[in-house]
Amino acid sequence: MRRAVLFASMVTFLLLPATALATEETTVQELVNNSVAFDGLQVSVRGELVGDYGYRNDGWMWTQLNGDSYVNAPLREEGPASGGNTGIGVRMPVELAGDLDPPGRYRSRGPVVHVVGTWKYHDVERQGESYLEVESFTVIEPGRPLEQGPNWLVIVGGVVLVGAAALAWRLQSDE
Amino acid sequence: MLIRPVSNDYRVIGFYLGRIFLVVAGASLLPLAWSAIAREWHPFGSFLLMIGLFAFLGVMGIGLDPEETKLNWSHGMVVVALTWLIVPIVGAVPLLLSGHFAYPIDALFDALSGLTTTGLSLLGDVDHLASSLNFWRHMLQFLGGQGIILAALSIFAGTGGITLYFGEARDERILPSVTSTARFIWAVSVVHLIFGVAALGIVGWLVLGFDPDRALFHGLMTFFAGFDTGGFSPQSTSVGYYHSAIFEAFTAVLMVAGAMSFGVHYALWRGRRRAVFANLETRTIMATFGFTMVLTLVGLAATGLFSSAMGLTRQGFFQVLSAHTGTGFATVSSAELAQWGGLAFGGIAIAMALGGMGSSTAGGVKSLRIGLTIKAVMNQIRQVLLPEHAVVGTAYYQTGRKHLTPNLIQSVMIISLLYVALYLLGAGVGMAYGIPLQDALFESVSASANVGLSVGVTSPSMPFLLKAVYMVQMWAGRLEFVAIFSLLGFLYASVRGK
Numbered sequence: 032m033r034r035a036v037l038f039a040s041m042v043t044f045l046l047l048p049a050t051a052l053a054t055e056e057t058t059v060q061e062l063v064n065n066s067v068a069f070d071g072l073q074v075s076v077r078g079e080l081v082g083d084y085g086y087r088n089d090g091w092m093w094t095q096l097n098g099d100s101y102v103n104a105p106l107r108e109e110g111p112a113s114g115g116n117t118g119i120g121v122r123m124p125v126e127l128a129g130d131l132d133p134p135g136r137y138r139s140r141g142p143v144v145h146v147v148g149t150w151k152y153h154d155v156e157r158q159g160e161s162y163l164e165v166e167s168f169t170v171i172e173p174g175r176p177l178e179q180g181p182n183w184l185v186i187v188g189g190v191v192l193v194g195a196a197a198l199a200w201r202l203q204s205d206e
Numbered sequence: 207m208l209i210r211p212v213s214n215d216y217r218v219i220g221f222y223l224g225r226i227f228l229v230v231a232g233a234s235l236l237p238l239a240w241s242a243i244a245r246e247w248h249p250f251g252s253f254l255l256m257i258g259l260f261a262f263l264g265v266m267g268i269g270l271d272p273e274e275t276k277l278n279w280s281h282g283m284v285v286v287a288l289t290w291l292i293v294p295i296v297g298a299v300p301l302l303l304s305g306h307f308a309y310p311i312d313a314l315f316d317a318l319s320g321l322t323t324t325g326l327s328l329l330g331d332v333d334h335l336a337s338s339l340n341f342w343r344h345m346l347q348f349l350g351g352q353g354i355i356l357a358a359l360s361i362f363a364g365t366g367g368i369t370l371y372f373g374e375a376r377d378e379r380i381l382p383s384v385t386s387t388a389r390f391i392w393a394v395s396v397v398h399l400i401f402g403v404a405a406l407g408i409v410g411w412l413v414l415g416f417d418p419d420r421a422l423f424h425g426l427m428t429f430f431a432g433f434d435t436g437g438f439s440p441q442s443t444s445v446g447y448y449h450s451a452i453f454e455a456f457t458a459v460l461m462v463a464g465a466m467s468f469g470v471h472y473a474l475w476r477g478r479r480r481a482v483f484a485n486l487e488t489r490t491i492m493a494t495f496g497f498t499m500v501l502t503l504v505g506l507a508a509t510g511l512f513s514s515a516m517g518l519t520r521q522g523f524f525q526v527l528s529a530h531t532g533t534g535f536a537t538v539s540s541a542e543l544a545q546w547g548g549l550a551f552g553g554i555a556i557a558m559a560l561g562g563m564g565s566s567t568a569g570g571v572k573s574l575r576i577g578l579t580i581k582a583v584m585n586q587i588r589q590v591l592l593p594e595h596a597v598v599g600t601a602y603y604q605t606g607r608k609h610l611t612p613n614l615i616q617s618v619m620i621i622s623l624l625y626v627a628l629y630l631l632g633a634g635v636g637m638a639y640g641i642p643l644q645d646a647l648f649e650s651v652s653a654s655a656n657v658g659l660s661v662g663v664t665s666p667s668m669p670f671l672l673k674a675v676y677m678v679q680m681w682a683g684r685l686e687f688v689a690i691f692s693l694l695g696f697l698y699a700s701v702r703g704k
Contacts, residue, residue, distance in 0.1 A: 064541050067511065081333040082441050083424075086415040093414070093449055095441065101331045112308040112330035114666045116442035120449050137246065137336040159517025160449055161538070177334070181247035185255050185303060192258025199265045 059098025081135035132174030210703030224267020231260035241338035252300035283692030320346030325437025325534035325658020351434025351567035437534025437658035465531035465562030490577035505549025534658020569656030
């Protein structure tokens with residue numbers, strides 16, 4: 032029985048992908064604050080893809096991965112204004128990127144993904160840039176449109192003020 | 207005896223403020239149009255409200271109808287100081303209504319930071335900000351960098367225009383009239399805008415692989431913040447977002463152009479290259495840039511953070527250039543900048559404190575003052591070494607041959623000392639809140655010299671008083687003190703004068 036358990040454990044160990052064993056689960060905040068410590072390590076982080084998808088001629092797609100409080104509580108969906116964003120640059124092969132939902136911007140919440148990749152701190156090949164080279168990713172939450180309708184009270188206030196200014200101008204001109 | 211201002215003094219000031227507000231109301235039609243085209247109706251309402259406020263204040267100001275519209279020196283300075291206070295207050299309205307700020311003072315902080323071309327920001331979640339609001343933030347930097355008063359002077363000069371012109375921290379008139387000088391400055395800016403946006407847009411589209419409209423958007427925003435040495439960015443990771451040496455190179459050209467005095471621009475336009483290199487300011491800024499660059503690179507090499515000379519040079523060069531020109535763009539995070547201790551920290555901090563050329567969009571002590579101070583010290587040393595009756599030359603070249611007079615040295619020294627005091631003030635307040643000396647000094651210099659680089663001190667959670675101190679520093683640093691002292695003097699005379 033003991034032999035069978037040992038054999039089964041060894042098989043399981045050998046069948047596990049090497050990447051899963053070396054991967055360090057962390058956060059974008061940690062990567063930003065302790066960049067040096069993660070240099071060259073395979074890490075796994077969660078965050079929202081924001082900004083643009085830059086499909087470059089060299090076969091890489093660049094974008095930004097945010098791992099701040101707005102990922103869990105978007106500002107446009109009643110989340111609190113809790114300071115600036117915390118993001119890192121990420122790149123992945125164009126074929127890996129596939130057909131992603133639009134990145135996070137004013138009108139859209141970008142896809143929230145869980146990425147596995149290598150943290151490159153001051154990469155020699157890219158003259159000192161720091162970024163995450165993505166090897167695989169899973170979409171945890173697809174992107175979705177964000178809506179923000181007009182604030183009619185503010186619009187009416189604006190119209191009233193512009194009207195008052197025009198009226199005052201007219202009266203002054205008449206004088 | 208201190209003379210109390212009379213009714214006409216207040217009316218003259220109100221009248222000119224009114225004219226300026228109407229010009230700003232006109233300029234604000236641009237973000238309104240942007241929001242309408244982009245169908246961003248929430249910001250559209252805020253822009254309409256802001257325009258209404260500017261227009262109403264403008265018409266009320268003009269309605270004061272003074273008996274004598276001639277501006278004296280004091281009036282002009284008060285108008286400038288108040289313009290740079292009231293425009294950010296009203297300009298903060300769309301930012302505040304966006305919901306991206308935790309506290310109302312944060313929106314005012316950002317508007318003032320934009321207008322003074324500082325670039326420090328308390329805005330939350332910039333990555334999801336409406337494009338029209340981003341345009342407004344960057345346009346504030348353009349207006350502030352060029353000078354709001356200058357914008358107004360291009361349309362109306364009237365009597366006393368020269369006072370307003372000098373009040374906005376400009377010390378040279380390039381062409382005989384203020385209006386023609388103002389228009390020349392706008393012409394230079396528009397040419398740079400066309401070429402700058404085109405170059406950055408093409409890089410964004412063809413090299414970075416952005417959609418054409420987004421490439422143009424990034425190009426325009428980076429132009430506004432680069433040429434006007436402002437430092438805002440449409441993305442939270444600043445210029446580091448683009449991960450492109452070519453994009454950084456074009457941005458660097460814009461930053462240099464922004465930090466050059468418009469007198470030097472004029473000489474270049476007229477093909478007077480020798481005059482450019484004979485200019486004391488050009489020589490000084492080249493020397494100080496070289497010095498701070500070497501200091502930073504040696505410091506960075508000592509930290510061992512970079513494993514290649516190419517990486518160290520590219521990152522070090524961009525950060526020093528951004529600091530020296532007062533732009534505040536970064537290709538590394540605030541957290542990393544905070545780790546650049548020792549000589550690298552010294553290099554960046556000194557570069558920020560020194561600043562760009564006079565009569566440019568940059569802040570800081572300015573290279574002309576540094577050059578004149580060095581020249582004055584050298585002359586003193588020569589005087590000591592030479593025989594008693596020997597005459598030491600006092601000439602220097604700055605858009606023409608000029609002489610270093612005792613009065614000039616005195617004013618240069620006073621303004622330089624005031625900058626040092628301003629740097630220490632913010633550092634002292636920061637330290638009182640428990641911020642380490644290095645970080646407190648860095649952030650204080652960044653605010654006072656209108657740079658915008660941050661080691662992470664500036665955040666919505668920082669104490670109210672520190673926010674207020676940084677705002678005063680940005681305001682005083684941009685106007686180079688004189689207009690603010692005049693405003694304080696005017697207020698004092700209003701209360702205690704006879």
